[in-house]
Amino acid sequence: MGFFSDYIPRSGDKLLTKWAHYFEIYERELTRFRARPVTFMEIGVFRGGSLPMWKEFFAPGSTLVFIDIDPDCKAHEIEGTHVEIGSQGDPAFLASLADRYGPFDVILDDGSHLCPHQIASFEALWPHLTDRGVYMVEDCHSSYWPGFGGGYRNEASFIEYSKRLIDRMHSWYTDQDALFPFDDMARHLNSVRFYDSIVVCEKLDKQQPPTSLAIRNGKVEPSRKALTLRNRSSVFANKDGR
Template sequence: MSDFFETHLSKTDDRLLTKWAHYFEIYTRELSRFRERPITFLEIGVFKGGSVPMWQAFFHPESRLLFVDIDQDCAKFANANAHVEIGNQADPEFLAQISAKYGPFDVILDDGSHINTHQIKSFTALWPHIRDGGLYLVEDCHTSYWPGFGGGYRNEASFIEFAKRLVDKMHSWYTDQDALFPFHPIAKELHSVRFYDSIVVSEKQLKTDRPTTLTAQNGTVSRSQRALDIRGRTSIFAGKDGS
């Protein structure tokens, strides 16, 4: 755990904080680069308010922090630098309203209901409101393996399976099976999908061009996108062992 979180946990007040212990290392790894400048941050899920002071202390003091919960009682955790909006994370209209009012966001953290359909609905509605270079984190993704949360091992309706399909879409530039696996436009803005134990991080990076191959010889660099247009590809490198 980083010094920040270690120190913060020992200084918490009566606003209860609930997080899995191994998340703090992931937060440090993923979010430290957002600390140096004011950002716009949204966390879904407030509960007893413990994460409000934690994120306020973690991010730059001029950051805009928004917290969302379905429980009206959570409104009391708003303060001068932390907004709280009450609504349902599975309601696209509510999410559109808060995005118009507070977005675009640098970082969104879904620590809400952990119901798989909710996680997918929130991601789908909010991903367009993530800034270039921003992150969308979904936590407690172990509920993808819990039938009681709409998950279950390899259940297509789980968030983990949804995120695996994002990985496919990210690679759809390279399709060799256009009918089965067509190009998906999210490839133009999905930099990476990182799977941790129970946290999935999707990073946005607007790409101005298609992936390009580089060859360099005697100081001359050549670029090509031809490989993307070929179909029925076979390897020019394979088979050297006779296979």
């Protein structure tokens, strides 16, 4: 686990609670952000154990913001960090943080785990994520708990919301305009990655629609024809016995 396998044995007296497999995910998703100072926000402070960990993980000079609804969490603030008190379900509070500290390179939601809060926070903060930044929501198994606003295949859960993000990302290619119209999220969402209990959304501001390249003998011919076709069918139709 690189950094985390070194850090955990020498962590301090502030309690840090994470599922064991999260640290490998952090290593995979966040290592590229260590090379320079970044702006990082974590939703959820609890006992304060993550503050010193993230302070050491990210480069010196990084802006590290932590939010929690519990006023007692302000006491966990350490040098080089900012602890702000407010609800992740309050768009006005989140907007004030974005104005003060944003834009953010990394946002990590380890807050209430309530599906309505996870969705509200994502929608409020996604516009304030930098190009190539990542938005991570952890403990997404709460999407399968009715008491957290979830439940299996509950459309109101964050997992189901995230699945719909995949559709929105692919709406460039729609062939059913009335049923599945183009969604502007396609211009900003580069990938949605699902891990056990963690969803990672990567941002990429795309100035132009996707381009198909036909390449032969070193010659490249770009085209966007596939984005405008309707009622298309496979060129392999009736060639496989069906």
